[in-house]
Amino acid sequence: MSSLLMAGLLFTPLAWAVLCLLLAFRAARLASVIGMLLQMALSLALWAWVAEQGGFFYHLGGWAPPLGIGLRVDGLAVTFVLLTALVGAACGLHAGLYLDPSRPWQRYFWPLFWMLWAGLNAVWLAGDLFNLYVGLELITLAAVGLVVLGGAAPALEAALRYLFAALIGSLAYLLGVALLYAEFGSLSLVGVGEGAGSASPAASFALLIMLFGLAVKAALFPGHTWLPPAHGIARAPVSALLSGLVVKAAFYVAARVWLELGPALEAAVVGVLLGVAGSAAVCWGSWQALRQPQLKLVVAWSSVAQIGYLFLLFPLSHGVPEAVSLQAQQGVTLQVISHALAKSAMFLAAGNLILSVRSKRVEALAGVSRYLPLSLFSFGLAGVSLMGMPPSGGFAAKWLLLQASLASGQWWWAAVLLVGGLLAAAYVFRIYRASFQEVEESDPFYHPPRSLEIIPLVLALLALGLGLVAEPVLSVLGLPFGGEVLSP
Amino acid sequence: MSWAFSAAVLLPLLAASLVATGSTRFLLWRLLPWLPLPALLLATQVRDASVDIPWLMLGARWQLDTLRSPFLLAASLLWGGAGLYARAVLEGAERERWFLSSWCLALAGNLWLIVAGDAVGFYAGFALMTFAAWGLVVHADSPRALWAGKVYIAMAVLGELALLAGLLLASELAGGSVLLAEMATALGRSQQPGLALGLLLTGFGVKAGLPLLHFWLPLAHPVAPTPASAVLSGAMIKAGLLGWLVVLPLGLTSLPAWGTMVMALGLIALLGAALRGIWTREAKTVLAWSSISQMGLATLMLGAVLVEPALWWLVSGWFGLFVLHHGLAKGALFLSVGLSLPGAPVARGLALLVVALPALSVIGLPLTSGEAVKRWLKDSVSGDLAGAVPWQPWLPHLLSLSTLLTLLLLLRWWWLLRSGDGSTAVATLPWVAWLLLAALSLGLPLYAPILL
Amino acid sequence: MSGAWLPLATLATSLLASLIIFALPEHRHSIRTTVNILAATLKLALVAAMTWGVFQGRFYGISYEMLPGVRFVLRADAVAMLFAGLSALLWLFTTLYAVGYLEGSPNRSRFFGFFSLCVASTLGIALAGNLFTFFLFYEMLTLSTYPLVVHRGTPKALRAGRQYIIYTLGGGAVLLLGVVLLYQLEGDLAFRETGHLMGSDPARYPALIGIFALLVAGLGVKAALVPLHGWLPTAMVAPAPVSALLHAVAVVKAGAFGIVRVVYDIYGIDFAASLGVLEPLAWVAAFTVIYGSLRALWQSDLKRRLAFSTVSQIAYIVLGISLFGPLGTVGGLVHLLHQGIMKVTLFFCAGNYAETLGVHRVDELDGAGPRMPLTSLAFTVAAFGMIGIPPLAGFVTKWMLGRGALAADMAWVIPVLLLSSLLNALYFLPIVYRLWFRPLRGDWPAERALGRLETHALLLWPPVFTAVLTVLVGVLAAAPFSPLAWADLVALRMYLP
Amino acid sequence: MTSALLYVLAGALLCGGGLAGCLLVRHLLRRLLAFNLLGSGVFLLLVGLPAHRHGSDPVTHALVLTGIVVAVAATALALVLIRRYFHLTGRVSLPTGRQEDR
Structure with a gap:
């Protein structure tokens, strides 16, 4: 049973990618809808399986790890798979309605979309370092393709900038993998973890380079310059996918590596460094988001800020008691999930708003609250989760991170969280302010089809409801790998 | 009930x-x-x-x-x-x-x-x-x-x-x-x-x-x-x-300090107000000063009771009498100010005499409620029970001085009334109302003992 | 089982109502009004049933683990029903008033949606069983009130909204820090009748004092204690029903109610007294009482004057709380209700004058009495109630606070009460004088005939009814089911060990 | 001092040069070349280091193969983009100017 699930999760997206390559836009859309339903079903089934059976190892095709591809499924991975299914399906459905088939190159959206999905699943389930590298590369190439799809010169420029930054990042990561392999002779995360005890300085240097590479791919503060233009210019569903999931993949790898290797190698300095960079990201991202004239750039810069929170995990999970580290991990995971849901909802809603207001500027939103209540409402609900206001998932994450930072004695991260929340409120309310402006003359806006507005609303409600059901989600998340090995 | x-x-x-x-x-x-x-x-x-x-x-x-x-x-x-x-x-x-x-x-x-x-x-x-x-x-x-x-x-x-x-x-x-x-x-x-x-x-x-x-x-x-x-x-x-x-x-403890102060205030009011009222130019203001001075009487009595609690059981009835006396008389006086006096000299003189009647009660002439009030006050304050009351020897003289000042005050009032403009039409209803109050005030000594 | 569903049902009524109203298209006025009024009456019935249950001693509550180690708890205890009863009752009137007030204006679906969302969060605040759930609804209240404050969409309204958000979100962040620190230190955020910090060891006292300061500062923003009250007068730009509900009942009371919860159910009054935190709280409250009234004197705009009066009146509640002893508590709690009823009447009347005669400034009110006798009578009754003239509601509070101050031998509070009553007289009597005793100068700025009576029926009867309520609450103060009796019951349960 | 160490040193040199090229050069094609240099350096290290430590190891060979495939794919994509960019704007390097959203 599990082999069917694993195969389905990894290979069906690839199969669908090839299938969509052959079909025209509308047929590909139909096929994709079926594909998405299938993926959703598979992810749910895997989630249910893991929820009662616990995590397991899986050797693709029955070959043992050194040669064969060893996959690893635990609570964290399976939750992210389900998250990808949710956000991916939403963005896919939205893209189907949002993209205009008549424009050039749009038909290549679907193949790239499925490629991206396959890459994501590969990263979540990968058991060893090199698989992670391959997954990351697959994601990067698909993402760059999606960014530039049918775009003009600025899109190309953003895509090139993104491509170069991502390639440098992944090569740095590969260099790290090379050094680690040389050091420990094994690629699998678990193997590296056990061997970390007798590590030499070279291992911590390798860890440093890997984290640097992944930080650039995850657009952490110093290396964030490529993200705003890329996410700002891309089509709404694409930027939703990028901000929601792609950026999280690099962070997921960094977190996995850090949790396996970090404690063993005394890399406290690296942790604090990443924490400081994260805080700087929060402040700089929010400050920039406040000053952007264009709506999608505001949301893009907000992503830069929110990613800063994620990197607070590193200082909070190093050199602290186990319980605090667990709390920090839970907090960051909730932050990842709620940010993925909220940010994708926000990008989709922003897309709808721009579609109906026919202008990218924030000021053009005047009177939206009167004539386009639904899309503004979903934008608002997503904003609530970004600000970390109760009852949203963002609040639950902020609560756990506050607990962790105070319990671990590093109270300054708590200050960052609180100030970050206020800054997020600043740029979210800036949008509300613009939309509540009263407009005298009659309804000047184009009304998109109702279903286009429902999708972001569902995502936003999920982000909002996450806060209420945080406990069950966290309980599944905590499931360890478990010892037994399942093969087909 | x-x-x-x-x-x-x-x-x-x-x-x-x-x-x-x-x-x-x-x-x-x-x-x-x-x-x-x-x-x-x-x-x-x-x-x-x-x-x-x-x-x-x-x-x-x-x-x-x-x-x-x-x-x-x-x-x-x-x-x-x-x-x-x-x-x-x-x-x-x-x-x-x-x-x-x-x-x-x-x-x-x-x-x-x-x-x-x-x-x-x-x-x-x-x-x-x-x-x-x-x-x-x-x-x-x-x-x-x-x-x-x-x-x-x-x-x-x-x-x-x-x-x-x-x-x-x-x-x-x-x-x-x-x-x-x-x-x-x-x-x-x-x-x-x-x-x-x-x-x-x-x-x-x-x-x-x-x-x-x-x-x-x-x-x-x-x-x-x-x-x-x-x-x-x-x-x-x-x-x-x-x-x-x-x-x-009252009647529970002796508060000499407070009592003395209240009595002093009463005396100031009694005499000062009467003096101040004499050279005011309006009839009603004169009556206002007269009210202040009459209230001085009650304050004086209150002070005495505060000093000497035993007095309370003797004089608790006095306050009721005082209220009835002063209320009705002063009410009648105020109403008379508004009355329209007849034009003809003889009728006018007669009306002015009649109007002055309640004033006599306020001054305290014999056979009026005012005199009863003053005498009761004098007896109780200088009586044997009021041993501790200050300035005891002086009080009777001060009271008679107050009667004199009130006489001057009300004369002033009467004179202002007389020099008022004599209007022709005499409305009967106001006179009836005045008469009612004047009669009640003057008749007080008769029906007061029954009620109190 | 009835224990769990009643609180949930109360919350659900307004949540459901807000969802339905949001979904309703703008032109469906009749359906929206029926949904509104149905939800309001249903909620009132539920709250009344719960009050009766709590009076019998039955337990209503629900709790489930929302975050690892922290539970989402709803619990209907005596003080919760005090606040819930007030909100449910006054929300019914305010809804009726709002329907009349917003006749023919745009964005009503949005308005009534957020309106019922706001009351849902207020009831959530009332029924919260621990500080975490309280904070949850406290922040939801901020979010649901912002659209109401900026409802008109004018630049002035948006500026007021901006200031409102800066204050309330800042306060929320400080409160969150306090809650997290408290949870870190004590591990337990539940509200218990007589507080549960008594046992903590003395080494933690400085930390607990610091946390108390944070909590009160966070709650003080909404309770408009002096340095943090700036948002309230500027938020007066909102439509009248919003100012009536928000600044007389929901928002300001949430802050004061929060302080009640923190002082009694978290710290416990004796422990707070022994910590010595009540004295400074009393000073801040006393200063606010005087400052609010002083500022109200010079306000030429009617609603701004009422806003500053609210700032001063809410500080009465905080003053009552900080007077150690049952009498002070009763004074504070009963004012929670009385001020709500009186201030709602005043805001309704202010709204009537603005809507029917286009009068916003105090000096334009000349001769409004004869033109709108019932509204002006309601205003006069409420104004005299605020000044504290017996037999109206305000007097009962001042009497109880005075007695509480003497019992807690903080006698310096009495001159504060007297000075405040004097200032109240100084800024309310001129208005009453202009209403009744000044002749009309010229014609009204924007007179509108709204129906047979002096103004629209829905605008007229709510203030009249709340004015009658002010008199009844004052006259029947000692009756069994009056607010005073309920406050006694609450104080009794709080001071019994 | 096995011959593998020689490759490791060469790999390190290539990595240094490639990285410098990637960061400093403005011309897009030259940057792409620098990126390939960096890639080859990493692959040399990937094979050389284990070989230097404990003899030839088939796993690294497999890894390098995959690495090369990925690098080729990336370079192809970059070339297409650069050509399209040149076709559209006639520029061969990305505008550096003060990007307001730097």
Whole structure:
């Protein structure tokens, strides 16, 4: 049973990618809808399986790890798979309605979309370092393709900038993998973890380079310059996918590596460094988001800020008691999930708003609250989760991170969280302010089809409801790998 | 029994609502003199009654006893007579609605505070009367009236705040009870009631016209319409006196210091006010100063009782007599100011003589209630019981001096009345009202012993 | 089982109502009004049933683990029903008033949606069983009130909204820090009748004092204690029903109610007294009482004057709380209700004058009495109630606070009460004078005939009814089911060990 | 001092040069070349280091193969983009100017 699930999760997206390559836009859309339903079903089934059976190892095709591809499924991975299914399906459905088939190159959206999905699943389930590298590369190439799809010169420029930054990042990561392999002779995360005890300085240097590479791919503060233009210019569903999931993949790898290797190698300095960079990201991202004239750039810069929170995990999970580290991990995971849901909802809603207001500027939103209540409402609900206001998932994450930072004695991260929340409120309310402006003359806006507005609303409600059901989600998340090995 | 009390208070309150439309106002003018009727019946029929209503406000109590019934009697008679006069003079005048609503609310407040046995009810009636009386004072709506109103409301609000603080402190001493009787006993028992006493004295002093707290009185009376000033001087000022009698620990402990001070204030009022009143240019202002000086008498007696508690059982009846005497006489005097005197010299002279009759009672000529009051005061203050009363030898002489000054004062009033413009048409109804009050005042020595 | 569903049902009524109203298209006025009024009456019935249950001693509550180690708890105890009863009752009137007030104006679906969302969060605040759930609804209240404040969409309204958000979100962040620190230190955020910090060891006292300061500062923003009150007068630009509900009942009371919860159910009054935190709280409250009234004196705009009066009146509640002893508590709690009823009446009347005569400034009110007798009568009754003239509601509070101050031997509070009553008189009496005793100068700025009576029926009867309520609450203060009796019951349960 | 160490040193040199090229050069094609240099350096290290430590290891060979495939794919994509960019804007390097959203 599990082999069917694993195969389905990894290979069906690839199969669908090839299938969509052959079909025209509308047929590909139909096929994709079926594909998405299938993926959703598979992810749910895997989630249910893991929820009662616990995590397991899986050797693709029955070959043992050194040669064969060893996959690893635990609570964290399976939750992210389900998250990808949710956000991916939403963005896919939205893209189907949002993209205009008549424009050039749009038909290549679907193949790239499925490629991206396959890459994501590969990263979540990968058991060893090199698989992670391959997954990351697959994601990067698909993402760059999606960014530039049918775009003009600025899109190309953003895509090139993104491509170069991502390639440098992944090569740095590969260099790290090379050094680690040389050091420990094994690629699998678990193997590296056990061997970390007798590590030499070279291992911590390798860890440093890997984290640097992944930080650039995850657009952490110093290396964030490529993200705003890329996410700002891309089509709404694409930027939703990028901000929601792609950026999280690099962070997921960094977190996995850090949790396996970090404690063993005394890399406290690296942790604090990443924490400081994260805080700087929060402040700089929010400050920039406040000053952007264009709506999608505001949301893009907000992503830069929110990613800063994620990197607070590193200082909070190093050199602290186990319980605090667990709390920090839970907090960051909730932050990842709620940010993925909220940010994708926000990008989709922003897309709808721009579609109906026919202008990218924030000021053009005047009177939206009167004539386009639904899309503004979903934008608002997503904003609530970004600000970390109760009852949203963002609040639950902020609560756990506050607990962790105070319990671990590093109270300054708590200050960052609180100030970050206020800054997020600043740029979210800036949008509300613009939309509540009263407009005298009659309804000047184009009304998109109702279903286009429902999708972001569902995502936003999920982000909002996450806060209420945080406990069950966290309980599944905590499931360890478990010892037994399942093969087909 | 409690319905009788409620009827007395609620009738004028509900009557105030009749102000709304023209036709109901016509009915209200007819009703005006009869509004205090239930209170009058209550005062005459009921001797000693106390009804507890636990759910009303903070535990209310209607109370009527030998101390309160003369006040109720005086008030209802005076409000009735003045009401009759008001109907004759003010019906159809402009700002009629304003006058009627203020009049009814003030009457309701006055009656409520007399029959209230609990501090909250008393304070409510007191506040209602004060704010409604303000409506009467500024009824003329002239700059002078507005200025008098401003002074009145400022002093009244300060007085009420002092009163609230005093009642709070007294209630605290009485262990949280809101009943006036228990407050009085608690004040008597407590070691340092100084602050509470001071506040209560000032609070009621503003209304009773103690020196330095009397400024609003000479300003308010001339501007108010005649029946209003009659009621203001006759019944409302007495509320301050009633407040002292009900709250202060009379007959319980000896408070020499406080007593002496109060007596001194009484004397200053008695003599100073009379002196000050002599060279005022308006008839009503003279009468206002006369009211202040007469209230000085009551303050004097109160001070004596504070110094010598044993006196209380002797003189508790005196205050009732005083209230009746001064209320009715002063009411008659005020009404006479507004009367239209006949033009012909002989008739005019005769009318002026008749009008002067109540003044004689105020001065205290023999066979009048004024003389009875003064003599009772003289006997009790210089009697053997009042051993500890200060300046005892001097008091009889001072009292006779006050009689002389009051004589001069009222002569001044009479002379101002005489030089008033003689109008031709003589309205009968005002004269009837005046006659009613004058007769009641002059007849007091006859029916007073029956009632008290 | 009835224990769990009643609180949930109360919350659900307004949540459901807000969802339905949001979904309703703008032109469906009749359906929206029926949904509104149905939800309001249903909620009132549920709250009344719960109050009766709590009076009998039955337990209503629900709790489930929302975050590891922290539970989402709803619990209906005596003080909760005090606040819930007030909100449910006044929300019914305010809804009726709002329907009349917003006749013919745009964005009503949005308005009534957020309106019922706001009351849902207020009831959530009332029924919260621990500080975490309280904070949850506290922040939801901020979010649901912002659209109401900026409802008109004018630049002025948006500026007021901006300031409102800066204050309330800042306060929320400070409160969150306090809650997290408390949870870190004590591990338990539940509200218990007599507080549960008594046992903590003395080493933690400085930390606990610091946390108390944070909590009160966070709650003080909504309770408009002096340095943090700036948002309230500027938020007066909102439509009248919003100012009535928000600044008389929901928002400001949430702050004061929060302080009640923190002082009594978290710290416990004796422990707070022993920590010595009550004295400074009393000073801040006393200063606010005087400052609010002083500022109200010079306000020429009617609603701004009422806003500053609210700032001063809410501080009465905080003052009552900080007077150690049952009497002070009763004074504070009963004012929670009385101020709500009186202030709602005043705001309704202010709204009537603005809507019917186009009058916003105090000096334009000349001669409004004869033109709108019932509204002006209601205003006069409420104004005299605020001044504290017996037998109206305000007097009962001042009497109880005075007695409480004497019992807690903080006698300096009495002059504060008196000075405040004097200031109240100084800024309310001139208005009453202009209403009744000044003749009309010229014609009204924007007179509109709204129906047979002096104004629209829905605008007229709510203030009249709340004015009658003010009198009844004052006159029947000692009756069994009056607010005062309920406050006594609450104080009794709080001071019993 | 096995011959593998020689490759490791060469790999390190290539990595240094490639990285410097990637960061400093403005011309897009030259940057792409620098990126390939960096890639080859990493692959040399990937094979050389284990070989230097404990003899030839088939796993690294497999890894390098995959690495090369990925690098080729990336370079192809970059070339297409650069050509399209040149076709559209006639520029061969990305505008550096003060990007307001730097």
